[in-house]
Amino acid sequence: MKDIADSYVTEDGRTxxxxxxxxxxxxxxxxxxxxxxxxxxxxxxxxxxxxxGPNGAGKSSMLNVISGFYNPQVGEVWFRGEKRPPMKPYQVxxxxxxxxxxxxxxxxxxxxxxxxxxGRLRQMQTGMFAQALWWGKAQREETENREAVEKxxxxxxxxxxxxTPVGRLPYGLKxxxxxxxxxxxxxxxxxxxxxxxxxxxEEKEDMSRYILDVxxxxxxxxxxxxxxxxxxxxxSDRVVVMDYGRKIxxxxxxxxRGNQDVIDAYLGVQHD
Amino acid sequence: xxxxxxGDFKTTYVDDSQTFPIKFDRAGFWVTMAxxxxxxxxxxxxxxxxxxxxxxxxxxxxxxxxxxxTGYCGQVSLGTGGFMAVGAYACYKLMxxxxxxxxxIHVVLAGGITAAVxxxxxxxxxxxKGFYLAVATLAAQFFLVWxxxxxxxxxxxxxxxxxxxxxxxxxxxxxxxxxxxxxxxxLICLFFVTLCALVARNLTRGSTGRKWMAIRDMDIAAEIIxxxxxxxxxxxxxxxxxxxxxxxxxxFAVYLGAVEVxxxxxxxxxxxxxFMIIIGGLGSIFGSFAGAAFLVIMPVALKWLGVDVLxxxxxxxxxxxxxxxxxxxxxxxxxxxxxxxxxxxxIKEKLRLWPFPY
Numbered sequence: 080m081k082d083i084a085d086s087y088v089t090e091d092g093r094t095x096x097x098x099x100x101x102x103x104x105x106x107x108x109x110x111x112x113x114x115x116x117x118x119x120x121x122x123x124x125x126x127x128x129x130x131x132g133p134n135g136a137g138k139s140s141m142l143n144v145i146s147g148f149y150n151p152q153v154g155e156v157w158f159r160g161e162k163r164p165p166m167k168p169y170q171v172x173x174x175x176x177x178x179x180x181x182x183x184x185x186x187x188x189x190x191x192x193x194x195x196x197x198g199r200l201r202q203m204q205t206g207m208f209a210q211a212l213w214w215g216k217a218q219r220e221e222t223e224n225r226e227a228v229e230k231x232x233x234x235x236x237x238x239x240x241x242x243t244p245v246g247r248l249p250y251g252l253k254x255x256x257x258x259x260x261x262x263x264x265x266x267x268x269x270x271x272x273x274x275x276x277x278x279x280x281e282e283k284e285d286m287s288r289y290i291l292d293v294x295x296x297x298x299x300x301x302x303x304x305x306x307x308x309x310x311x312x313x314x315s316d317r318v319v320v321m322d323y324g325r326k327i328x329x330x331x332x333x334x335x336r337g338n339q340d341v342i343d344a345y346l347g348v349q350h351d
Numbered sequence: 352x353x354x355x356x357x358g359d360f361k362t363t364y365v366d367d368s369q370t371f372p373i374k375f376d377r378a379g380f381w382v383t384m385a386x387x388x389x390x391x392x393x394x395x396x397x398x399x400x401x402x403x404x405x406x407x408x409x410x411x412x413x414x415x416x417x418x419x420x421t422g423y424c425g426q427v428s429l430g431t432g433g434f435m436a437v438g439a440y441a442c443y444k445l446m447x448x449x450x451x452x453x454x455x456i457h458v459v460l461a462g463g464i465t466a467a468v469x470x471x472x473x474x475x476x477x478x479x480k481g482f483y484l485a486v487a488t489l490a491a492q493f494f495l496v497w498x499x500x501x502x503x504x505x506x507x508x509x510x511x512x513x514x515x516x517x518x519x520x521x522x523x524x525x526x527x528x529x530x531x532x533x534x535x536x537x538l539i540c541l542f543f544v545t546l547c548a549l550v551a552r553n554l555t556r557g558s559t560g561r562k563w564m565a566i567r568d569m570d571i572a573a574e575i576i577x578x579x580x581x582x583x584x585x586x587x588x589x590x591x592x593x594x595x596x597x598x599x600x601x602x603f604a605v606y607l608g609a610v611e612v613x614x615x616x617x618x619x620x621x622x623x624x625x626f627m628i629i630i631g632g633l634g635s636i637f638g639s640f641a642g643a644a645f646l647v648i649m650p651v652a653l654k655w656l657g658v659d660v661l662x663x664x665x666x667x668x669x670x671x672x673x674x675x676x677x678x679x680x681x682x683x684x685x686x687x688x689x690x691x692x693x694x695x696x697x698i699k700e701k702l703r704l705w706p707f708p709y
Contacts, residue, residue, distance in 0.1 A: 185572070186565050197576060200558060212550075221557060222364045
């Protein structure tokens with residue numbers, strides 16, 4: 080393991096910084112069920128970190144711990160070198176952690192633009208009275224944030240549907256809008272829960288490209304859960320493997336691929 | 352051919368986020384405003400004011416309020432009547448305690464007091480949702496009516512238990528009390544409607560409105576994105592109750608003049624306003640107006656048709672009226688569950704293509 084303050088440069092020339100998020104001995108129980116058993120791992124600045132494992136391994140629970148939806152019974156969450164006290168999800172969001180969901184969780188009754196604008200709540204602080212008058216600061220803030228949102232809409236190529244109610248969109252586009260909403264928050268850490276579930280090859284390629292671009296252009300740290308091994312091994316810098324709530328592997332894609340535990344539990348062997 | 356967005360280019364985001372993006376709509380809005388402010392006050396008489404326009408305007412404010420809570424924030428409330436009563440009694444106490452202060456300020460303060468009461472009754476909304484919240488607000492309805500009946504301080508220990516609006520002037524003209532001219536009644540209501548509609552529109556198109564709608568559409572995702580659910584719900588309850596309180600104050604002070612709480616602000620009132628926003632369209636400012644207009648005008652129109660045109664006996668018409676209004680509500684909900692606002696939206700979408708729909 081490298082030292083915490085260490086930073087290094089990857090083969091493709093990106094700089095991976097120091098530890099951004101450090102999960103220490105996390106244990107999460109639901110009644111008698113232990114969903115996560117004593118797991119520790121870290122996420123470094125600028126890297127793409129994948130969490131893989133069979134269904135029910137506790138991957139989504141892990142993401143929920145990071146985004147503050149669950150508070151673990153045991154263990155500590157360190158963010159930016161500080162121990163994070165138990166927090167509500169909206170407080171975590173304000174720290175600069177955004178996420179998407181396994182089953183799309185968009186606001187169906189609102190337009191794409193409104194959905195993405197909602198992602199910028201962290202940047203919009205005018206009080207309600209100023210907004211009621213729609214004068215000066217409130218209007219200026221709205222316009223500034225609209226500009227930022229339009230950049231993201233351009234980036235994800237969803238200009239044509241910006242005024243469409245989300246409920247009318249097909250699945251693939253919804254996934255993209257959800258990514259746009261998460262990106263609108265300008266997060267430091269972006270959590271993606273199965274961003275490519277249910278997509279065809281072409282859509283997966285698009286989504287992979289967007290994830291790489293986000294990481295590259297905005298310098299956003301990405302943690303993602305994904306079942307498509309090809310995608311995971313291509314995209315990620317390091318991979319955590321979970322099985323039955325335990326961590327059974329952690330390392331670069333190559334290290335993980337060669338790990339006998341991981342092969343037994345999840346990857347399997349090729350039959351000729 | 353008039354109804355086009357083609358050629359009407361938006362070059363700034365401010366232009367793009369305005370209330371009426373289409374030129375024809377903007378013109379229509381200003382024409383409506385001009386007629387409402389400059390024509391109607393001169394032609395209005397007592398009949399039109401007391402049977403149609405004043406109740407329409409007052410219910411429109413209440414419907415706007417409830418629509419913010421139920422239509423935009425997704426919190427069902429059956430306490431509207433109770434909150435209107437809070438506005439009415441707050442206004443009454445203020446009017447009698449500070450007779451020198453302008454009635455306009457009293458109405459706004461009455462709204463503020465109702466907002467505080469509404470927010471307090473909104474506290475359970477963090478824990479309970481849907482039908483269960485509706486039942487909790489129903490409790491507010493009955494509790495508030497009981498309170499205003501029971502505690503004599505609220506009606507200044509009057510023997511009848513009623514509250515009566517004393518005469519108050521705005522710019523030298525009576526707006527409350529028995530000597531109020533019809534146009535003054537109408538104008539003060541129009542003033543508050545215009546104000547409330549502007550505030551409602553501005554709040555719902557900005558980040559506050561997006562927070563409310565996010566809570567309505569998916570509260571878990573909203574929280575993960577950074578919406579504080581307690582704050583969002585309580586602000587919705589407060590703003591909604593403010594409007595409802597203003598409408599209650601006007602309903603008492605300007606429209607009825609004398610109020611017995613159980614009769615004027617009973618559970619029927621809560622249902623009436625709820626029907627207005629369901630028929631008009633949840634989550635729509637226009638829908639609040641359309642629903643209020645529908646439920647105020649429909650009984651009057653039916654009465655006119657039955658008694659004046661067909662010559663039926665009054666009691667028969669009164670009974671038929673209930674049947675027909677009920678049937679119409681069902682008809683509209685089956686044909687268009689999203690209310691009059693949705694019908695209007697469809698018409699507009701068709702108009703944009705007319706006369707070449709392909």
